[in-house]
Amino acid sequence: MHISVQNTSVRIAYVGGGSLNWAISLMGDLASDSRLAAEVRLFDTDFEAACRNAEIGKRFASVSAGEPAKYSAHKEISEALDGADLVVISILPGAFEDMAQDVGIPASFGVPQAVGDTVGPGGLFRALRAAPMMMDIARAIRLFAPDAFVCNLTNPMSVCTGALYAAYPEIKAWGECHEVTKIRRQVAWIANREAGKSVFDHRQVQVRVKGINHFTFVDQMALAGQDMMPAYRAFASEFERSGWLQVEAGKTPEHDRYFGTRNLVSFDLFRRFGIPAAAGDRHLAEFLPVRDYLNDPESWGFALTPVSYRIKDRKEKLSKVTKLVDGTTAPIVTRSDESLLDQIVALSTGVPFVSNVNLPNIGQIDGLPLGHIVETNAIFDGTGMSPVCAGSLPEGLNAIMCDHATRQSELISALNNEDAAQIFALFQSDPLVRDLPLEKMREMFDQMRSATAPWLPDYLRKAA
Template sequence: MYVAWYEMHDIRQCVEWYDVTPDPATPDPGRRTMPAVATAPATAAAAKATSEGHAAHTKDGDIVGLPGTMPRPIKIALLGAGSGFTPRLCNDILLTPGHCGGEIALVDIDPARLQPMHTIVGRLADRFSSPGRTWTITGHTDRTTALTGADYIICCIEVSGLGCVRHDNDIPARFGVSQCIGDTVGPGGLFKGLRTIPVWLDILKDAERLCPQALVLNYTNPMSMMCLAAVRTTSLPLIGLCHSVQGTSKLLAKRADVPYAEMVWDCAGINHLAWFTRLEHQGRDLYPRLMEKARADLARDPEGKLTRDEAKNLDAWDLVRKDMMLHFGAFITESSGHLSEYLPYYRKRPDLLQRYCRAAYDGQSSFYADEWPKWRAGADANRAKMVEGTTPTEWARSHEYAAFIIEAREKDSPFVLHGNVANTWKGGGPLVANLPHDGIVEVKTVVDRSGFNPCVFGRLPPQMAAICAANMAVYDLGAEAVIRRSKEAAIHALTLDPHTASVCSPAEIRAMTLEMFDAEKDFLPGFK
């Protein structure tokens, strides 16, 4: 977890509407220059933050909390509470300074996973409650009571993951489609969405009736497809949360050898495909230095013969992102293994896999399918130790978004993050002008008492926008496949998927998709 997303920005950057113009000073594509005069504030909240002098929160301030006091007890419904993510997420909420307590309603359909979390979070609440600031932790296998009157909904659900992870990976592999993670894009990502989104939309339908005032925070993948289906079927204010922008910004500061708090940057695009179009330190463009280093790193192991440790020691890793930066002009937010699944370039031949993709998260084929069941078993074992009291549950507040979003809204203390939102937020003009206006984009967003206030970015360099738009077409058809329960729309989605289409013919993609539908039919009712 990283503090990066709100540590270094002056919040004033959120109110400036920048155009993208070529910079003649550098031959690298996609460079971004700032016009001399900014236009009107993109959001009222951002303008208010600027006028009142709210600047970037300091690193220490972020960990402790935002200024102010919460005026009321609140209710938070956390769905998918059996996740290993739950204890730390709840710990962050309970550690919020100036809170007035309230209720955290934990929901999981599996009692065996819910009960340990109820015990663990209940102990945390006892530790952090005080007179007038009491937290109540409730557990539910049915979401109705939990959602009733909730102020915030946090979604961490997983639908049929263990039952389908091998199908999601192995059937495409037989057709030549190599996946490293396969949970947000490609065949695995699409079918995870087909299983998950129907449940998600049912949750949101209930929420519209039971807690229409709630803010919705989604952590579940496939992020863009989940958010897109939601904004097409509900009026609830919703944001999708990911770690890639904040993590990568900190990584780039380290690679450029500059103090993180002094680095100035802009980033926009879509989830896992957002681009750092501006990267500066004290007015100096950091890209020439990063590109020079990337060329050297790519030349160290051209045949892919180094072990994982050897490659990392020599910086001959994360090669897909480095190569994309050299050819497209900016660094991308997602790490190389997962990123390679969004692109048509790196996974379509064995020699390319060996050249650009390394072990584990750096691009290993079938990595997630092989390892995730082990991680889940390990998390279950760790949860049992927490219940027994043999594993410590004393943590500092993390850099996760959720608790800070809640705190910012309740205290009306503006907070800056990068989130996944509708490109035409509340019917306004596009946030990223040259991406599909009816899609989901990842942009800088201000949170205050009024809720989510995404900031207008302008235009991405066209080559970057094209890469994003190609994947947005997949999400569009994937979301429609769920909404209409259409196998044909799902087939069309995969036929347009950049990586899948680089390997398979349309006929092969159709056969693969239908085979996956058959293998997972017990988890995909109603599709025709």
């Protein structure tokens, strides 16, 4: 039965509303859709950036397919949160220069990282900057919008989402990540090749997701009522040596080089554990020791993304949005690949929608710590988010997953209790670091702590 829904009112508070990425994406999605009548309140510590985005939002609203969304910028988080139905969080913990240190310092010790935002030394220090901020945001939500649903878009996803729950256990939050789109696109490509024409897109592909963010796997996949696992198995076997190049449509060759992948890590993990990997190779590789993939990324078909490219990309995005504000260019309304809009619609209207998200483990994945943030499918409707049972992981894979999940949970606990004494032990136990001599671990840790000290709370600047 099809239920028609149109112009449903929703009040959205956007924390990090000066974003050049996620916020602009949401504006385009809202403009392309007719199901919501949205009021979007933008809060950012950079008030001018929030004001700029409010003007951009109005440009998108002027060409909206449905009821135009209303945008406003706010200097105080309390103003944005007051009475909100939904809160979106996308913050940059620190600056790109800090990300450069997250990657550059470990590299000087022989620890390469492709991304450095989830696990490994870079992921941990990004968490040290981000998690205290997330806890402050959660406390503000508890005060000013205690009943709101909350979507976190900030990495490291597992730790940041867990930090929200640590500071406000009753929060109704989930973490949203688009990495699983990659395997959905692969499955759609397999089906279209078989059909001899473009019939399917990734939104029609159903997968059962299990894992932790950026280290996700699927053990069921279907399209148009057909089990696609046999076809995927043949696809992986066909391309396990040559690789299957996957890039984002419409991007530059430079972007393709740093963000594209040949999926060779994914295929290798499938061979090793018997279950397809759903995330991109750049992320997957960082959960394993350096010797597995990161010591020779080129041969595995991916690149280490330099922060210099991210800085260049940000400048280009800023130039584009400036032209949007002054009217030099017109907003182009297209639906993004993100699921956030559909999740908001489901929560606002009650029409169910299934999506992979990050939620506390209440038993949806056997063998991983209860309470830890895990990634599975969940059903969104008027009652909230209900995780779908995904069963267990293969034994060897579960051991790797458990190691990371336990470390992330202990990090959240240490930060929530302001217990700096645990931080170095967690740092040195990561697979990317643990094979180094102790004195090198300590030297790396001290250099990274010093480099990012301005963004850390006092108790973390002195972490033992």
